Amino acid sequence: MTLTVISRLLAASEAAGGGMKGSATATAVRWLRQRLPLHRATCCRYASGVTRHVQYENEIRQQYPVLADKVVPIPALRKKYKHLLDGERMKDAQYTICGRVISKRQSGKKLCFYDINDGDDNLQVVAMARDSLDDNFDEIHTCIRRGDIAGFTGYPGLSKTNEFSLFSRKAKLLAPCMHNIPETLSDVELQLNNRSLHLLVNRDLRHALLIRSKVLTALRKFLLARDFLEVETPVLTAQAGGAIARPFWTKANAINRPFALRIAPELYLKKLIVGGLPRVFEIGKVFRNEGLDRTHNPEFTTCELYHAYMTFEDFFTFTEDVLRNIVSAVNGASLEVAAGTHQIDFSQPFRRINFVDGIADATGVRVVDKEGRVLDVETLLALCAKHNISTPAPHTQASLLGNLSEHLLESQCIQPTFLYGHPSCLSPLAKVSPRKPGIVDRFEVFINGKELINAYNELNDPEEQRDRFRQQEANRNMGDDEAHLPDESFCRALEYGMPPTVGWGLGIDRLVMLLCNSANIRDILAFPIKAE
Numbered sequence: 001m002t003l004t005v006i007s008r009l010l011a012a013s014e015a016a017g018g019g020m021k022g023s024a025t026a027t028a029v030r031w032l033r034q035r036l037p038l039h040r041a042t043c044c045r046y047a048s049g050v051t052r053h054v055q056y057e058n059e060i061r062q063q064y065p066v067l068a069d070k071v072v073p074i075p076a077l078r079k080k081y082k083h084l085l086d087g088e089r090m091k092d093a094q095y096t097i098c099g100r101v102i103s104k105r106q107s108g109k110k111l112c113f114y115d116i117n118d119g120d121d122n123l124q125v126v127a128m129a130r131d132s133l134d135d136n137f138d139e140i141h142t143c144i145r146r147g148d149i150a151g152f153t154g155y156p157g158l159s160k161t162n163e164f165s166l167f168s169r170k171a172k173l174l175a176p177c178m179h180n181i182p183e184t185l186s187d188v189e190l191q192l193n194n195r196s197l198h199l200l201v202n203r204d205l206r207h208a209l210l211i212r213s214k215v216l217t218a219l220r221k222f223l224l225a226r227d228f229l230e231v232e233t234p235v236l237t238a239q240a241g242g243a244i245a246r247p248f249w250t251k252a253n254a255i256n257r258p259f260a261l262r263i264a265p266e267l268y269l270k271k272l273i274v275g276g277l278p279r280v281f282e283i284g285k286v287f288r289n290e291g292l293d294r295t296h297n298p299e300f301t302t303c304e305l306y307h308a309y310m311t312f313e314d315f316f317t318f319t320e321d322v323l324r325n326i327v328s329a330v331n332g333a334s335l336e337v338a339a340g341t342h343q344i345d346f347s348q349p350f351r352r353i354n355f356v357d358g359i360a361d362a363t364g365v366r367v368v369d370k371e372g373r374v375l376d377v378e379t380l381l382a383l384c385a386k387h388n389i390s391t392p393a394p395h396t397q398a399s400l401l402g403n404l405s406e407h408l409l410e411s412q413c414i415q416p417t418f419l420y421g422h423p424s425c426l427s428p429l430a431k432v433s434p435r436k437p438g439i440v441d442r443f444e445v446f447i448n449g450k451e452l453i454n455a456y457n458e459l460n461d462p463e464e465q466r467d468r469f470r471q472q473e474a475n476r477n478m479g480d481d482e483a484h485l486p487d488e489s490f491c492r493a494l495e496y497g498m499p500p501t502v503g504w505g506l507g508i509d510r511l512v513m514l515l516c517n518s519a520n521i522r523d524i525l526a527f528p529i530k531a532e
Contacts, residue, residue: 241266
């Protein structure tokens with residue numbers, strides 16, 4: 001279609017007498033520039049009076065050329081020539097850089113200045129007609145515009161204002177930009193709908209992605225140095241387990257079988273512990289069919305690890321060490337992080353709050369007695385009502401205790417805090433403490449009021465695990481569709497004997513939010529899910 005349009009434009013030009021003097025030619029060029037931004041180079045050649053079909057056809061095919069020269073990263077070029085003196089230029093050297101044209105300034109027809117960004121750094125390119133080895137200097141530099149991807153080959157040196165620059169001898173348009181790139185982009189809808197444009201305009205998202213990479217690198221390095229084995233477990237499962245959450249379901253058409261997207265890798269990782277791997281971890285996506293808000297995205301990234309033959313108490317120190325290691329990897333020497341109006345200090349020992357004692361201090365009521373019995377649902381409902389705590393259905397002991405904790409304890413946890421000693425009904429996969437009936441060896445880490453880490457001694461008694469699953473099934477029958485489904489294959493795996501094991505999980509996205517001082521999870525995800 002494009003060649004047909006160009007043929008008609010050529011015919012109009014020839015009918016007008018050729019060249020740029022004919023009014024039909026001028027009209028044709030204006031029309032082409034408006035309707036076919038892809039062929040800006042074609043417009044330029046056409047405007048110069050080049051009218052052979054083969055030249056236009058070749059020009060169109062060369063709009064997206066392959067690279068013929070070795071490209072040097074801008075930071076490497078800067079580093080190599082940081083010693084240059086005032087006005088010094090290395091005319092015998094030759095390098096090629098490529099990147100996006102951030103800005104273009106023209107001084108007459110024989111001199112152009114470009115600011116080029118290759119994704120790592122910016123560099124000024126000075127294009128002078130007297131230095132150019134291109135036969136069509138005017139045409140090439142007329143066609144290269146702000147937003148385009150372009151390549152420049154030339155020599156490094158300092159400009160008249162002593163700005164490090166590349167003095168171009170050859171220039172090439174590598175990929176035209178067909179849309180205007182605004183200077184700013186504050187429209188949230190547009191930011192979510194066009195993440196490429198958001199990334200081009202707003203540097204905060206790029207910064208968040210760099211922080212995420214540093215977090216993952218530091219975490220992996222920390223675990224691998226302690227002889228953990230990184231593994232991968234299935235994303236598609238016969239039934240979702242390892243957490244209290246509602247799953248997504250899909251279907252494998254080839255075998256006519258439903259599958260759930262995993263809500264946690266926990267049960268698979270513990271099967272690997274049973275199989276003789278003493279230290280395993282996995283970093284990956286999990287999926288929960290739940291709400292979408294400022295701190296929740298239906299798919300998110302976690303790190304789960306399991307360590308056999310390690311005491312629960314040792315994991316308090318382990319947790320402090322891993323978080324300090326990550327923070328220092330991101331911030332350098334500083335262990336302080338700004339979070340809204342708060343300054344989070346990771347250098348101090350983490351605060352500790354006992355779950356039952358904390359609620360008792362806030363309400364004057366102990367929700368678990370000395371024999372390990374939890375208050376009944378009616379009493380817990382009355383306690384919540386007394387303290388103006390909302391209690392959405394279903395009303396189970398676990399859900400009401402969760403409401404009490406969220407409103408009375410978690411909001412206190414601004415500085416890094418361990419919330420430990422949970423009732424067993426809140427932790428269907430955790431082992432009961434030998435010292436406190438009805439209480440499991442578990443802790444959560446809260447920072448700035450948000451949960452980041454969950455850890456506990458893993459339950460390894462298959463019969464008790466079956467009893468816990470039955471209780472979860474009873475909760476499900478009461479309307480709790482997030483209750484844990486029974487998993488007999490996991491219980492059978494426990495029958496082979498799982499050693500004493502501590503499990504630990506970290507929410508990567510929330511940690512990145514904290515380190516980026518971001519209040520919304522969408523601001524630290526490359527492609528968040530958008531509510532319609």
